[in-house]
Amino acid sequence: MSYIPRGPLTDLPTGHPCADCPVRAVTICRTQTPDVLAALRGLGTMQRLQEGQAVFHEGDPARRVFMLTYGSLKIYTLLLDGRRQVTGFMFPGDFLGVAVDGEYAFTIEALERSELWWFSRDAFTRFVDQNPSIERELYHLSAHELAAAQQQMVLLGRKTAAERLASFFYELLERQERAGTGAGQILDLPMNRLDIADYLGLTKETVSRMLAELRSRGLIRLAAQNRVEVLDRAGLVDLAQGSGGNG
Amino acid sequence: MSYIPRGPLTDLPTGHPCADCPVRAVTICRTQTPDVLAALRGLGTMQRLQEGQAVFHEGDPARRVFMLTYGSLKIYTLLLDGRRQVTGFMFPGDFLGVAVDGEYAFTIEALERSELWWFSRDAFTRFVDQNPSIERELYHLSAHELAAAQQQMVLLGRKTAAERLASFFYELLERQERAGTGAGQILDLPMNRLDIADYLGLTKETVSRMLAELRSRGLIRLAAQNRVEVLDRAGLVDLAQGSGGNG
DNA sequence: CGAAATTTTGAGACCCGTCAAGCGGAGTGG
DNA sequence: CCACTCCGCTTGACGGGTCTCAAAATTTCG
DSSP, X not given: OOSSOOSOSSOOXXXXXXXXXXXXXXXXXXXXXXXXXHHHHHHOEEEEEOTTOEEEOTTSBOOEEEEEEEXXXXXXXXXXXXXXXXXXXXXXXXXXXXXXXXBOSSEXXXXXXXXXXXXXXXXXXXXXXXXXXXHHHHHHXXXXXXXXXXXXXXXXXXXXXXXXXXXXXXXXXXXXXXXXOSOTTEEEOOSOHHHHHHHHTSOHHHHHHHHHHHHHTTSEEEEETTEEEESOHHHHHHHXXXXXXOO | OOSSOOSOSSOOOTTOTTTTOOOOBSOOOSSOOHHHHHHHHHHOEEEEEOTTOXXXXXXXXXXXXXXXXXXXXXXXXXXXXXXXXXXXXXXXTOEEOOOOOSBOSSEEEESSSEEEEEEEHHHHHHHHHHOHHHHHHHHHHHHHHHHHHHHHHHHHHHOOHHHHHXXXXXXXXXXXXXXXXXXXXXXXXXXXHHHHHHHHTSOHHHHHHHHHHHHHTTSEEEEETTEEEESOHHHHHHHHHTOTTOO
């Protein structure tokens, strides 16, 4: 299965500083030469974030693009009565470059102490003009993002609570592996149960119950409150893919 | 509200042949000069589709990109046990250019007699190389698509059945208005109840029941089985936005 | 160690899914 | 022109999966 397309998008020159970057969301980390990245960094401003601090809110004018270099963020949208949908999480290497003019349609908030580099949209646009290779890269990466978004729609529209949680863990596992970070089948979750619930279209109670369920099936183990060890990866994938208990 | 960003993405030269194109999905209809569009069309092949005929299936090698010129299509993904999620519909002017190499992750099927133009990925890539303005346009448009995908995640993850149907009608209404097609508050639905259900993460029975609900609230009227008239647009929007009955 | 916050567990309710029957429009043939 | 059939849509009854509300257990942090 491939919730997120695997492998490098394009080959990187050996020694490329981002050879080990995770490729999720819209990132320009890959395929760019070190020169390009250095030049880009020169245009940016570093910003540190406390846990819970927002990068921006829904409705803010979209004047910046940024890249996460440390920590993790959550992206969410609210309905008028307060219902919340977390539409994604960001990890180091992820790039957010909303090409839609106007206002941000979501809020981004730090899950833990984090660090990012931001660029004014204008400066970034000028930079892209001068480095056409980036344009295609951005397009490719947003297409990857779209594929991931479609998988999430399948999850939210058609999967059971247990399948959703299995899918979530598998997604994190794959991502961690592509990033080359993390330790084997161990997942350290920077988000709490409510964030997971709002990402999976569930409640925190249901997430808790499904954790117990996956545990009782022997698929996972809770090494600590926010540390999940995947014990039966194949079983997890079967569940995540939704074979209806027959596969 | 703006389920899909409104208005033209960029200004078009007056007399541009696509001035009235709907801008949904990834389309390159806008911002390109007539010369560019003519050249592109020269590279393509026209294909007619019967109702129910597939353009391609999940798992097919992704060797083509295409633009819909007539009719309507549905995009869907299946789980192993047959559960289906419709992730989107395509209407004339919509462009599908999956930048992800490998295989299509979904199936596209005609809802009615339709007509499209397809291009081999290679030819299209060469064309884009020669027309750099398209690159940015593609990036912009896929970003718009991403915004729409996020709104759909909110719908699937957090909205009630009635809210989902209201959102659906409102989305179609906005799209029709942007396209400059259609007649006022009348929606002619090319998809059946099951397609709507699979798009909204519901069953066809629930769609039916919610239709009755919206009707009884005076928000819509069924001029015919597949012809919906929006009677109370503001009320529909209120419901779609999810103010929890308080807004 | 104690207080606050988060997570887990439990009981009951509700929304929507499932299954089944009835309705109605479109097409067909007499 | 009308009866018949087919197929999609609607409606109803019931059940189940998840939500809600509540409390206990666990972890975190001062």
